Amino acid sequence: MTLLRRGEYHAFESDGAPYVYLVPSAAVFRLDDASCAVLDALGDDDVALDSLAGSLAPRFAPAEVRATVHELLGARAIRAVAAPVEPVRAEPPRRRIPLTTLVLNVTSKCNLSCTYCYEYGEDRIVEASRKPRFMNEETARQSVDFMFAEAGESPVVHLTFFGGETLLNFKVLKSALAYAKERATALGRQVDASLTTNATLLREETIDWIVENDVGVTVSMDGAREQQDRFRVFANGQGSYDVIIPNVRELLRRHRRPVGARVTLTGQNLDVIGIYRHLAEEIGFWEVGFAPVTTSWQREHAIQEEGFDRMLGQFRELAAEYLEHSLAGRHHGFSNVRDTLEEIHKGLSKSHPCGAGLGLMGVATDGDVALCHRFAGSDAHRLGSVQDGVDHAKQADFLTRHHIANKTDCATCWARPLCAGGCYHEAHTRYGSTTEPNLHYCEWIRAWTDTCLRVYGTLAERKPEFLRQFE
């Protein structure tokens, strides 16, 4: 007698059809009547195959039930109670993951004084005064050499410039990218450059360089005038909207590569749909991505629980709009849903929440290498330097300690293949440690992942060609 039990999965409906998202494989299967009936009949109990076949006998022949059970066992949507379960072990990757993205913090200085900024605000982790304020040309060149050395055989490497305000160090941006292109040609590789800016310093000369070098641009911007000027202000308190808008329009007019906007949501700025309308439809950004502010919970700009509900409701509305546009073959720029759809399509099941310390690293102004741009310059999160290379023992230790298998709170969550505990920096800011999972986001992440799964199911059924862009 074989006792059967439900495996770990999240059941959802899309366009009226039943689906399962399996954990931890991250596979998505559509169910037919028989497989639905078997999963329902199992419920939360252990049921013998014979009695399962017996209870479903009026609707399905025993052979049909057995065949269905066989398939469900193969996909691990159910399991035999007596079959041993192999535990997931916390260990570093078996082979070294090549570096594919290097983020250069070319300056820690900024000409804006956004009150919620994690780099300067009350939650900062790097004492900026201890490091040079600007990266010099030599360190930038060493960073490029480091990037190619750590990239292994990767045919394309991504060089991203970050700050502070990136364009305050335009001279070094220019020389670093020129050197990276020269090295790429010599090594037979390709380099793809991008930067994030607050758009205050986008002048003719900078736009010329961006267009000429096909640099990807993300503009940090919070919405219309009132939203933008609430937090994104100059040191004297003056808002930045009127300064950046002509620059942004000029960039969008001239740049061939799609330009994205990246919005920081706060307790005071949660009109997601209004912001989207303004940035995507009125200003003309190709994509708009939203992220809640990273902050301690007690700060004034922190998003409280009801704020997350409001955010989710609007994310869902935009996701529905994204689906409608995609089915009709039209572009929609809500990048949060696009990013999640890509991960669902590929079936990513993450051992770590993001590429930080794996395929992505951040470089501080003095050449210290850390997990990502948010930790660049923090001695406690240093993994090496561009001059001396990565301390691979330290990296392996970090990856082992932060493996999903060590996040006990995540062990029973169905969303862990995509979330894996969430941002290290967010956790560090909230709980004082990068190893903590971001428990304040759990409900939100599950609800949002469920929304994206529903969008995915409908697209897969009604417009499969749309998903080919993620291959």
Added chain:
Amino acid sequence: MRHLKPVNRKARQIESMHAEKDVVALQQGGSPAPSGPHIPLGCSFVFAPGWEVDSSGGTAGLCQPVERDLFDCHITCFWPAHVPDLYNHAPDWTGSCAAAQKDWRKIDLIFP
């Protein structure tokens, strides 16, 4: 898979994994032909008493395809196959399999 429709890339990988690992009988004719190296799934291919000569030293009664092994080998063969414990633990493991050549897929799964 007939009851589960793979939707994303991972699901398709799971499906193909199972398609490749299905049991293939030695004497299975017709198409599709079994893919990959065909390793005999007999009672023993290392010492191969039944693959090269039969129990009487001739070649008339060589080992049969795997579905027949299940019954022939453990009951009649001089070199018996490993089967579940028929007397205590799993007396009815082949209960729903009346004609092994056709319905060997119905043989129950046995776990320790």
